[in-house]
Amino acid sequence: MRILNVVETAYRGTLEEQDDTVLWLTAALKGQGADVSVLLRGNAVNYLVKGQDSTGLAIGPVTLGHPPRLDEDVQKLTEKGVLVFAVREDARDRGLDPGRIISGVEFISRTDIADLLEKFDQVWHW
Amino acid sequence: MSRYLLIESRDPWESGDSRHFYDLATDLAAKGHDVVLFLVQNGVLGVRKGSSSTLVQKAVDAKVKVLLDDFSLRERGIDDGERTGGTTLSNIDTLVDLLADGRKAMWH
Amino acid sequence: MSKALTIAIMDAPYESANTTTAFRIIAAALAKGIDVNVFAYEGAVALAMKDQQPHANPVRGTTVEQEDHPTTRAFIAGLLALAQEKGARLQWVNCGLCVDERGAGNWIEGVRRGGPPDFLAMVEGSSNTLVIPTR
Numbered sequence: 002m003r004i005l006n007v008v009e010t011a012y013r014g015t016l017e018e019q020d021d022t023v024l025w026l027t028a029a030l031k032g033q034g035a036d037v038s039v040l041l042r043g044n045a046v047n048y049l050v051k052g053q054d055s056t057g058l059a060i061g062p063v064t065l066g067h068p069p070r071l072d073e074d075v076q077k078l079t080e081k082g083v084l085v086f087a088v089r090e091d092a093r094d095r096g097l098d099p100g101r102i103i104s105g106v107e108f109i110s111r112t113d114i115a116d117l118l119e120k121f122d123q124v125w126h127w
Numbered sequence: 128m129s130r131y132l133l134i135e136s137r138d139p140w141e142s143g144d145s146r147h148f149y150d151l152a153t154d155l156a157a158k159g160h161d162v163v164l165f166l167v168q169n170g171v172l173g174v175r176k177g178s179s180s181t182l183v184q185k186a187v188d189a190k191v192k193v194l195l196d197d198f199s200l201r202e203r204g205i206d207d208g209e210r211t212g213g214t215t216l217s218n219i220d221t222l223v224d225l226l227a228d229g230r231k232a233m234w235h
Numbered sequence: 236m237s238k239a240l241t242i243a244i245m246d247a248p249y250e251s252a253n254t255t256t257a258f259r260i261i262a263a264a265l266a267k268g269i270d271v272n273v274f275a276y277e278g279a280v281a282l283a284m285k286d287q288q289p290h291a292n293p294v295r296g297t298t299v300e301q302e303d304h305p306t307t308r309a310f311i312a313g314l315l316a317l318a319q320e321k322g323a324r325l326q327w328v329n330c331g332l333c334v335d336e337r338g339a340g341n342w343i344e345g346v347r348r349g350g351p352p353d354f355l356a357m358v359e360g361s362s363n364t365l366v367i368p369t370r
Binding site: 219 | 238240252253260263264267362363366367368
């Protein structure tokens with residue numbers, strides 16, 4: 002069974018969780034042997050940007066010990082063999098600097114998404 | 128040809144992402160796939176003929192089968208006469224049938 | 236493969252219309268005799284918390300009894316009863332780590348702890364899976 006996890010909403014509880022819960026679940030499923038890929042769209046394309054920094058956050062006396070490193074998490078997925086796609090227009094609309102994007106990601110056009118979905122048995126939109 | 132079930136729970140004005148979900152439905156239909164777009168919750172707010180959104184009409188025109196959750200319509204006071212033509216009154220039982228039938232299902 | 240549906244949900248109680256719709260889908264499936272697997276992820280693990288209590292409504296001036304405020308745990312208990320009545324199976328699995336971080340471990344009977352391996356097993360044993368995300 003080929004599974005595509007579509008991540009559209011970024012930074013959703015990522016500070017408290019210290020990661021993105023869908024990227025985390027993807028890694029866990031991959032570890033269980035699932036054939037799982039990721040499509041980043043909408044504001045989730047921002048996960049691809051190197052240099053995101055959420056260190057130093059403190060709520061009163063409580064500090065965030067291990068802030069999320071979302072670009073590294075995506076990079077690790079690619080290194081584990083998870084195919085990661087991202088929507089080109091969503092990156093362009095948000096002015097992402099191509100020079101600051103992690104490697105190993107395949108950009109596709111919005112109009113290519115329909116064809117991409119055909120390659121998967123299950124498409125889960127998170 | 129594949130069979131898809133796209134479930135839109137958000138209203139078309141909420142974010143640009145809703146428009147892209149509708150575009151996905153029409154893109155899939157244009158490629159010859161069998162696409163059902165099931166509108167539920169605030170997703171039915173785009174159904175009124177008098178609204179400024181043309182997304183539902185475009186989906187209908189693109190041969191996407193647009194189904195409307197009856198409870199969501201009633202909850203929002205959207206009467207039969209207000210609905211965009213070509214949409215079909217439906218319900219959660221039908222949604223379950225479509226899911227159980229194995230359509231590739233995405234919720235937005 | 237026998238007909239079974241897996242549904243993943245994420246929303247905490249009282250935060251989203253998604254929860255009610257998810258309950259409606261589960262109920263409709265069970266009423267048709269379809270087995271349902273629910274993977275409660277993130278905030279959804281709080282849906283089955285045993286300590287939920289209905290309350291009065293001071294704005295409306297109602298008592299607890301008059302307000303008859305629903306609890307999501309009661310809805311889930313009702314779904315479990317419906318499953319039994321219809322001869323269908325409802326598996327309700329709370330993501331364990333999500334439970335731990337929320338302190339949501341005191342849940343009603345019929346719910347169990349699990350994790351991604353359970354979700355994958357549910358998915359692989361179902362004719363279809365629907366993920367209902369949170370915002």
